[in-house]
Amino acid sequence: MSLLRVEGLGKSYTADKQILKNINFEIKAEELVSIIGPSGAGKSTLLRCMNRMVEFSEGKIMFNNRDVGSLDKKELRNVRANIGMVFQHYNLVPRLTVIENVLHGRFGYKTTLQGLLGRYTEAEKERAFYLLEKLGIHEHAYKRCDQLSGGQQQRVGICRALIQEPKLILCDEPIASLDPNSSKIIMDLLKSISTEMGITCLVNLHQVDVAKHYSDRIIGLNKGEIVFTGTSHELNEEQINKIYGTKTEDLITA
Amino acid sequence: MNEKKMRKNRWQTVIFLLIIIVLTYLSAAITSFNFVDGLATIPKAIGWMFSNLMVTQETLDKLPTILEKLAETTFMSIAATTIAAVVSLFLGVLGSKVTKVNNFLSVFARFIASVSRNIPVVAWALVLLISFGQNSVTGFLALFVGTVGFLTRAFIESIDEASQSSVEALIATGSTYFQIVGKAVIPQSLPQMISWVLFMVETNIRNATLVGILTGTGIGYTFDMYYKMLNYNAVALVTLCIVIIVIVVDLISNYVRKVIL
Amino acid sequence: MEATYIKRKKDGRIHIKSGNKGDRVLRSTLGVLTILTFVAFLFFNYAGLELGSAITETAYNLKVMFFEPALSHFGLREAIYQVGITLSLAFLATIIGAIIAFFLSLMAATNLAPLGLTRIIRVFVAFIRAVPTVLWVLIFAIAAGLGSEAAVLGMLFHSIAYLVKAFSEAFEEVDKGILEAVRSTGGNWWHIVKSGVLPSTFTYLLSWIFLRFEINFGVAVAMGAAAGAGGIGFDLFMASSFYFDMREVGFITYAILIVAFLLEVVSTRLKKRFFPATSD
Numbered sequence: 001m002s003l004l005r006v007e008g009l010g011k012s013y014t015a016d017k018q019i020l021k022n023i024n025f026e027i028k029a030e031e032l033v034s035i036i037g038p039s040g041a042g043k044s045t046l047l048r049c050m051n052r053m054v055e056f057s058e059g060k061i062m063f064n065n066r067d068v069g070s071l072d073k074k075e076l077r078n079v080r081a082n083i084g085m086v087f088q089h090y091n092l093v094p095r096l097t098v099i100e101n102v103l104h105g106r107f108g109y110k111t112t113l114q115g116l117l118g119r120y121t122e123a124e125k126e127r128a129f130y131l132l133e134k135l136g137i138h139e140h141a142y143k144r145c146d147q148l149s150g151g152q153q154q155r156v157g158i159c160r161a162l163i164q165e166p167k168l169i170l171c172d173e174p175i176a177s178l179d180p181n182s183s184k185i186i187m188d189l190l191k192s193i194s195t196e197m198g199i200t201c202l203v204n205l206h207q208v209d210v211a212k213h214y215s216d217r218i219i220g221l222n223k224g225e226i227v228f229t230g231t232s233h234e235l236n237e238e239q240i241n242k243i244y245g246t247k248t249e250d251l252i253t254a
Numbered sequence: 255m256n257e258k259k260m261r262k263n264r265w266q267t268v269i270f271l272l273i274i275i276v277l278t279y280l281s282a283a284i285t286s287f288n289f290v291d292g293l294a295t296i297p298k299a300i301g302w303m304f305s306n307l308m309v310t311q312e313t314l315d316k317l318p319t320i321l322e323k324l325a326e327t328t329f330m331s332i333a334a335t336t337i338a339a340v341v342s343l344f345l346g347v348l349g350s351k352v353t354k355v356n357n358f359l360s361v362f363a364r365f366i367a368s369v370s371r372n373i374p375v376v377a378w379a380l381v382l383l384i385s386f387g388q389n390s391v392t393g394f395l396a397l398f399v400g401t402v403g404f405l406t407r408a409f410i411e412s413i414d415e416a417s418q419s420s421v422e423a424l425i426a427t428g429s430t431y432f433q434i435v436g437k438a439v440i441p442q443s444l445p446q447m448i449s450w451v452l453f454m455v456e457t458n459i460r461n462a463t464l465v466g467i468l469t470g471t472g473i474g475y476t477f478d479m480y481y482k483m484l485n486y487n488a489v490a491l492v493t494l495c496i497v498i499i500v501i502v503v504d505l506i507s508n509y510v511r512k513v514i515l
Numbered sequence: 516m517e518a519t520y521i522k523r524k525k526d527g528r529i530h531i532k533s534g535n536k537g538d539r540v541l542r543s544t545l546g547v548l549t550i551l552t553f554v555a556f557l558f559f560n561y562a563g564l565e566l567g568s569a570i571t572e573t574a575y576n577l578k579v580m581f582f583e584p585a586l587s588h589f590g591l592r593e594a595i596y597q598v599g600i601t602l603s604l605a606f607l608a609t610i611i612g613a614i615i616a617f618f619l620s621l622m623a624a625t626n627l628a629p630l631g632l633t634r635i636i637r638v639f640v641a642f643i644r645a646v647p648t649v650l651w652v653l654i655f656a657i658a659a660g661l662g663s664e665a666a667v668l669g670m671l672f673h674s675i676a677y678l679v680k681a682f683s684e685a686f687e688e689v690d691k692g693i694l695e696a697v698r699s700t701g702g703n704w705w706h707i708v709k710s711g712v713l714p715s716t717f718t719y720l721l722s723w724i725f726l727r728f729e730i731n732f733g734v735a736v737a738m739g740a741a742a743g744a745g746g747i748g749f750d751l752f753m754a755s756s757f758y759f760d761m762r763e764v765g766f767i768t769y770a771i772l773i774v775a776f777l778l779e780v781v782s783t784r785l786k787k788r789f790f791p792a793t794s795d
Binding site: 274277278280281282284285286287288291292295296298299302303306307325326329330332333335336337368369372373374375376377380381382383384385386387388389390391394444445448451452460461463464467468471474477481486489493496497500501504510513514 | 536537540541544545548549551552554555556558559560561562563564566568569570572573576577580596599600602603604606607610641642644645646647648649650653654655657658659662663664665667668733736737740741742745748751752755756759761764767768771772775776779
């Protein structure tokens with residue numbers, strides 16, 4: 001049974017330029033799926049269609065047996081609360097403490113007033129500390145986020161996504177701003193999140209080798225169209241050329 | 255090619271300087287401003303200030319009255335600034351690209367800010383004076399209107415700068431609009447906003463003097479009164495008091511800024 | 516087993532605020548400002564205030580001002596001429612201020628002048644900034660007599676203070692390498708300024724000067740009204756306090772507004788072009 005099913009998805013900002021064309025794929029629970037492709041291929045837009053951060057123009061997205069496109073405001077909030085999101089630039093509130101930023105992940109389950117008053121239950125706070133400890137940044141809990149390194153901030157971002165108790169986590173270039181060491185920590189974490197915690201991960205990546213190493217399946221995107229889907233083993237030189245339109249050796253700078 | 259460009263640049267500079275000189279000459283002609291007289295005035299004025307603007311023993315008797323007026327003016331400036339800040343916070347949130355509710359309200363907020371900022375405080379003071387009379391409320395309202403204009407623009411910039419990315423993240427967690435504004439946007443931009451508010455308190459104390467002269471209230475009126483009575487020793491004392499309060503406010507704001515930013 | 520990194524309140528609930536100095540100062544600043552605001556309303560002098568009628572009257576006056584603007588005591592040509600005078604006063608104060616500020620700021624920039632000198636200049640600037648412009652104009656009016664000289668000289672002071680701060684900060688941001696390069700070729704202090712500092716900051720300085728011109732226009736209007744410095748500000752004062760002619764007040768306000776808008780459009784463009792970080 002699939003957790004996420006995308007059928008005939010299309011997106012265009014203006015009539016003459018289509019960002020996404022006839023996208024079809026399915027993702028099963030507990031999978032880690034990567035989307036790779038050159039910059040401007042529409043990876044980011046595709047990811048943001050899943051929780052309607054970007055409204056899509058045509059097609060259908062089924063998440064957890066719900067039609068994402070036809071949700072009203074309240075239902076959309078509910079679906080978004082079930083989908084975590086991790087960003088390239090972490091998108092934390094820099095002046096607030098790590099623990100506050102993590103708890104922001106609970107807003108989707110609260111009324112406006114509860115959120116505004118900062119009414120978090122003790123169980124939620126305990127859970128936040130549990131997650132911080134699991135990701136190894138608990139000693140920074142009371143620090144401001146802008147005092148943390150990039151890798152640490154990304155782990156805070158992942159904690160914020162995890163505390164939502166999501167079924168799916170969308171990751172938009174999670175390691176693009178990180179050094180190789182931190183990148184490895186983050187990718188290992190995402191892998192264990194999908195295998196151990198059973199949370200599906202859909203990850204935009206631009207490093208082909210990282211995608212091959214960590215993904216259960218890979219989707220290759222070029223000019224808004226899917227040109228490849230399959231396991232890492234099926235992704236060979238020829239397929240990569242098709243996705244990027246160049247030879248892999250030229251991709252070192254990418 | 256390069257030489258040509260350099261020559262062009264030089265020509266541009268020359269033309270630019272010529273325009274400035276012509277404009278300066280025109281301005282001087284239109285206002286019958288005489289550079290020689292003007293410059294000659296400076297040493298004369300400074301000499302006059304040193305010989306006449308002296309605080310003497312007997313003027314010190316007036317200190318309690320002056321301090322009372324100074325307090326009135328200071329409090330008026332603070333009240334006008336903080337209340338304007340509350341209004342500006344709403345307008346700022348509506349006006350910012352990141353947190354706007356819709357385009358109409360955003361343009362509307364910016365428009366209000368622009369009009370109230372660009373009509374000089376003196377115009378507001380004069381118009382309000384006619385109906386509100388000679389009291390603190392007139393000065394308060396005049397300062398309030400101008401401050402709303404200035405702070406709204408400043409707040410919009412602070413919000414735009416501070417929050418774009420975290421707003422996206424919070425929308426994605428399913429947060430509501432007010433949760434995002436209250437728990438991400440405001441905490442992030444608050445220090446910058448406070449810094450602007452403190453700047454405005456200091457500016458408003460100085461503006462309040464101006465408004466006071468026009469509306470006959472506060473320290474501005476006291477200054478004007480002694481000035482017209484040719485009591486320059488008292489004028490000196492009033493000026494000194496204003497200088498001290500402005501510098502004190504400035505020092506406090508600098509300290510607060512250093513800690514919170 | 517309780518983890519030690521979790522901070523708890525006395526009742527066992529978990530803290531989520533860091534409670535550092537910045538937060539505390541921020542809160543106290545907000546608290547103090549709120550209290551002072553409430554106290555302020557007790558301190559106010561409410562002499563002769565009838566709020567109800569004042570509000571309706573002002574609303575009516577504003578309506579007349581903005582919907583029926585007209586000139587009655589002088590013609591359009593005269594109005595334009597008076598706006599010209601106000602602009603000229605602002606222009607003179609800005610240009611003379613800029614020239615003086617340029618030399619002062621060379622002495623106030625920490626990378627160009629000795630530390631002692633920069634301190635003296637800064638204290639001096641802080642002092643002249645603390646005296647309201649209107650007081651400077653009035654004080655100069657005694658010494659120089661009422662006229663454009665007093666107005667320009669009075670307005671000069673704040674222009675200098677403002678521009679010295681802006682200029683010296685711009686100078687301090689000049690790349691060290693550039694200064695060293697000029698110094699290493701044996702250039703003297705003036706060479707460093709002329710071929711090191713000036714070329715890399717010139718456009719910045721120009722836009723700061725324009726920003727100050729925009730401010731000075733407003734100041735010049737105010738000086739006309741409050742210190743009898745002439746120009747459109749004085750007409751505004753006469754129309755409202757002497758003739759009680761709301762239509763004329765409205766016309767003059769529109770005239771000021773149009774000029775101010777034009778200046779703002781230009782300065783926003785300059786800001787966008789030269790200070791992309793500080794504007795949207």
